[in-house]
Amino acid sequence: MSISDFSIVQTTIGRFHHFHLARQLERFNLLSAIFTGYPLSKLRDETGIPIEKIHSFPWVQMPYMARGRIKLDRWNWLNREWAWQAHQTLDLYVSKHVKEFTTLIALSGSGLVSGLKAQRLGGYYICDRGSSHIRYQDEILREEHTRWNVPYKGIDPRVIDKEEAEYESANYITVPSEFVRQSFIEQRVSPDKVRKISYGARLDRFHPISKPKPDExxxxxxxxxxxxxxxxxxxxxxxxxxxxxxxxxxxxxxxxxxxxxxxxxxxxxxxxxxxxxxxxxxxxxxxxxxxxxxxxxxxxxxxxxxxxxxxxxxxxxxxxxxxxxxxxxxxxxxxxxxxxxxxxxxxxxxxxxxxxxxxxxxxxxxxxxxxxxxxxxxxxxxxxxxxx
Missing domain, CATH: 3.40.50.2000 (Glycogen Phosphorylase B;)
Known part of the structure; x- marks a missing residue:
């Protein structure tokens, strides 16, 4: 297949690195759309992406992000259910908009339904995972909380099951570091399926503008x-x-x-x-x-x-x-x-x-x-x- 035949749709519940990726795909004229749980009002500074290609579905994620301000973040059961529904509803929303051959790049946790839809239409599904394998992540965080004798409720089992189904279903899994790649291999995911693509930095913004004080x-x-x-x-x-x-x-x-x-x-x-x-x-x-x-x-x-x-x-x-x-x-x-x-x-x-x-x-x-x-x-x- 020629790269010119690609039509790429992205899914990301928040910002993370995905809007940087969207700008890069647009640079190569590959971006069809990016779907996000972020409200458009918070994306005004995301230059380099045509506004008509940004599709926001904020109805669950936006109130979840604001739950602290409205004093609804103190109940763990509510936080867990809210986060689950935010990812699920975004996934379902995107699946309804995938109607033709495309390559779907979805942040893990939000791409199973839409990714399988893309594959049924003859396209590809790439699961993009920004952290270590979710089961590895759950285990090491459990160890850390035990170390400090702090209760740990663990990652929602529904999330673990869904992410592992995404890893299994996806054509490829993209990760940002060797540490993450090794966590997948330790969990018996085929090395051929895991591709490492490390993040960049905004060199236009980040450069030395002063020096540390010598007396401290x-x-x-x-x-x-x-x-x-x-x-x-x-x-x-x-x-x-x-x-x-x-x-x-x-x-x-x-x-x-x-x-x-x-x-x-x-x-x-x-x-x-x-x-x-x-x-x-x-x-x-x-x-x-x-x-x-x-x-x-x-x-x-x-x-x-x-x-x-x-x-x-x-x-x-x-x-x-x-x-x-x-x-x-x-x-x-x-x-x-x-x-x-x-x-x-x-x-x-x-x-x-x-x-x-x-x-x-x-x-x-x-x-x-x-x-x-x-x-x-x-x-x-x-x-x-x-x-x-």
Whole structure:
């Protein structure tokens, strides 16, 4: 089949990396439509995609996103059912609009019905998974909650069953990192079915705009403050790290179940900023000496690429997908999960050796140029689609 014959429909419950993918598909004149649970009012800054190709089905997802503001997020059973219905209704909605030969690229959890419909019409179904295999994810998060003696309800069994059915049904599964690819292989998914296409970074937005202050050592964390992100390991590492003027800046929402644990630590030198617009992040990356992400599990955290693009060295775990972005000891450091002492050691090394930190910063900028931005991500997708 010629690539010119492709008509591609995307499905994504939220934004994630899928609107970057949509822009790239549009660049190659391949995008037919992108369906999302996001309301159009929140997509006004998504340039590069013709508005007529963006189809919003926000009726379940939008109130789910707003449940905290209307005080409906305190019941776990409601959150679980709401999330399930948001994905299910979007999947059914898209399936009704798939009426001819197409290739459907659907974020996992929202593509089973529509993907099978595309296949029945002679097309292809690609399941795009942004995190580790869902069963692997459920198991490792259960381990982490047990580690901290925190109740864990687990991922909705309906979601696990649906995602595994998607993995089985899809022609291909696309993943962003080697860590995620290996999690699928461990779960006995054929390696030939799993294709790795790593994310890019917005190089037009993320670049150095200032420098860290020489009279302090600033550490940055960006992400949800949660057990999944390994935040308590960072907090322990920060407490053990010795520096006369150390600071930890935390950007992101704080999960309620981790707050009692945070309160056990000394946090006088920790600043919790909360969520901020993405466009404000370059200043924080540029003013930080190091970015730390000790995640227990995820796909490929885009914040790491953003930090590198601003010349900020990265300390992260393999389970954050970091090995697809940097080489250990060259642009930053790769540390094992659940080992705060390893983070402390790297922080101490960077603070004691400012020349090394500067070298890693320069290497980070070079590395990002080698990796390329989202255009490189699009080029990988185009190359992959040509193999059909």
């Amino acid at each position: 050592f600033r550490i940055l964390f960006v992400g949800s403050v949660s057990f999944r992100k390994g935040f308590l390991d960072l907090l322990q590492a920060f407490n053990d790290f010795k520096h006369p003027n150390k600071k930890l800046v935390v950007i992101g929402s704080v999960s309620s179940n981790i707050i009692p644990f945070i309160e056990k630590y000394s946090i006088d030198q920790v600043t919790f900023i909360g969520k901020i617009p993405n466009k404000e992040l370059p200043r924080y990356y540029s003013e930080s000496h190091v970015f730390v992400l000790p995640s227990i599990e995820e796909g490929l955290a885009m914040v790491m690429g953003e930090a590198l693009a601003c010349g900020c060295p990265v300390i992260a775990t393999e389970n954050a997908g970091v090995s697809d972005l940097l080489q250990d000891g060259r642009e930053g450091f790769i540390v094992p999960i659940r080992q705060p002492q390893a983070i402390t050691d790297k922080l101490q090394l960077l603070s004691d050796c400012p020349d090394l930190r500067e070298k890693l910063s320069k290497n980070a900028l070079k590395r990002v140029k080698q990796l390329g931005g989202w255009d490189c991500y699009g080029d990988q997708w185009f190359k992959f689609l040509q193999t059909f």
